[in-house]
Amino acid sequence: MHNVVCIKQVPDSAQIRVHPVTNTIMRQGVPTIINPYDLFALEAALELRDKFGGEITVVTMGPPSAEDSLRKALTFGAERAVLLTDRCFAGADTLATTYALATAIRKIGKDYGQPDLIFTGKQTIDGDTAQVGPGIAKRLQVMQLTYVVKIGALDLTARTIEAERRSEGGVQVLRTRLPCLITMLEATNQIRRGAMADALRAARAPIVKWSAQDAGVEDISKCGLKGSPTVVKRVFAPSARADKATLVEPSEEPAQALIDTIFKHQPKLEADLAALAGNV
Amino acid sequence: MIDEKFDAIVVGAGLAGNAAALTMAKRGVKVLQLERGEYSGSKNVQSAILSADLLEELIPDFRDDAPLERNLVEQRFWMMNDRSHIGLGYRFDAKRPTRYTVIRAHFDKWFSSKVKQAGAAVLCQTTATELARNRRGCVIGVRTDRQDGIIHADVVVLADGANGLLGARAGFRKAPKPDQVALAVKETHILPRKVVEDRLNLKGDGGVVIEAGGVIARGMTGIGFIYANKECISLGVACLLSELQKTGEIPYQLLDSFKRHPSIARLIDGSDVRDYSAHLIPKRGDKPAPRLRRSGWVAVGDAASLDGIVDFDSPSIAMISGRVAAEAVSGLKLRGDLTRAGGLSLYNKMLQMTLRESKKYEDMPGLLHADPQSFSLTYPQLVLKAMKNFTRGTPEADKSILRILPSPWSRTGGEPFRVPRVLR
């Protein structure tokens, strides 16, 4: 089988700081990582490949430096990596991103075999929209299973797949037909450590690089900033809360000690409560 | 097992490992480099000063895209007392920058991209766990922490830093003793560019480095250092491990009291602290150097504790040794001699020679990289040491030191005219 995994290189949000003076996000020097959700998707694809054979193609749209993430994906054991990189892709919102990725996946299908499954992470940690996976499925007109926690029976002859999907209040077990797009939820598996042979191959493998034209994009106006109706109005850092936590010393009457402390810090509350009690 | 065999495996992608891997790859040696961090520089939050000449030899067009912070236009030396300091400054107008400050995390990553461009295979997140040896004890490759991870090579270049665990585990070197290593702890303080420049009296991309000696913290002797980068000030203290053991001081508390010193506090007031880190600096002093090579392996950079082999206190020694070892290996490969045991003794000779000539790098020796004694000098000694530092490098330095030297100082070291030369 041939599975395509979409990944994104994102700034490691754990290490992003807001500039103390200018209040802008400091991107300089922030290390980049593969979007953590995408790793669950990649591992799910790897497990299927181990069981059913076939190949995995990872694809990303991003700046030339996104090659690092693709190489890392190869280290984990993917067979092939495609980097979609072009100035005209810059500034894309989810609408424009899904247009570019869907176009590239069509081309991947033509060049390397039609994909049976397309994977994405649930969402990215720098956009948090969870729209890209479903958007690609819609554009390619394939089935979609979102928020998947576990992949069940896969029947390549009947061309069906079963999966468990987390939803509010429970888990749904769903079956649909291939080809299908799956968005994986966090903590569903753990990305493997690639073997030496994979790591060596990854260090030297060529990365397939496609411009918009190479990928078969027909309408440039649907790409990047031009193709993006979403506008970011403002970015700001929420101000820190100034209140400090107070430690209440243990005592014989813990409830009383607690109430005393609360009243000490909020004298008005005590008066209000007393007034209330007087009214009853 | 992997069938493929490499000419050389470089363990570690710090300054020494990258210089070695780059030099070899450029000369057609088939190189594999292993780095345990996520990428070259990922574990490194230091700032460093690098010599422009040395960089140019390794990467002629480095100025085009290297992440350089500032080019040095001034060196200051402070003698610290509890709440005050006396300072000497040497400001030079370098028309062509000779030294740059860099942030290692950025610089090493860029350096590593050049290594890859030159054709070396670079594997990150891969730790070499052990040297593989044949029955005669010759090193034939390394074992790693990846599945099927033994890889073979004619030569293994140990560039795994000050801890040098691989060599130590194989019995090639002894773990350094507490009085042979200094522990440096440091922090990065983010500040707006204008603030950095105003507080340190800088313009444009000009940079300054301050070294502080004397009572750096809580009555303990050691070395303090302050580097100006574009938008941050990086500072730290270094003490011999043995000194820390003796006094029971906790390194980060020393750093803390250094930061509270009035002379330092005003520099970093209102900053946002980014990283805190500790790093070992080998300091063998004049004790015998560990063996640098045997059949099938060479050690470079901090892993070789080179500071003891010659009277040379340059921080660039890591890069120089990496390059020289690489030249030795490349030479042997060219002659088809790579597998002959013992052939690498060339490296020792070449290194000695290069180091003797390397004054041309206009290096700033810096107290931090000098002999261990400089960690506990008296004030007069510190003044002399400072002068020795200043008078290296540019030729006009000798003259300018006389101008900045007020007469009372001459008493501490005898006649000022002769001081620098006597010390050399």
Ligand SMILES: Cc1cc2nc3c(=O)[nH]c(=O)nc-3n(C[C@H](O)[C@H](O)[C@H](O)COP(=O)(O)OP(=O)(O)OC[C@H]3O[C@@H](n4cnc5c(N)ncnc54)[C@H](O)[C@@H]3O)c2cc1C
């Ligand atoms: C506070 C301070 C200031 C300094 N200032 C300067 C300066 O201004 N200029 C200058 O040139 N030098 C400076 N130095 C010295 C400089 O940092 C070192 O000399 C230099 O980093 C040594 O390079 P290296 O390649 O030998 O080791 P390192 O830079 O320590 O690199 C070793 C690398 O090996 C990797 N590694 C370790 N073990 C393994 C393993 N088993 N498998 C795979 N990978 C492994 C590590 O992750 C690391 O990346 C300074 C040092 C300190 C502490």
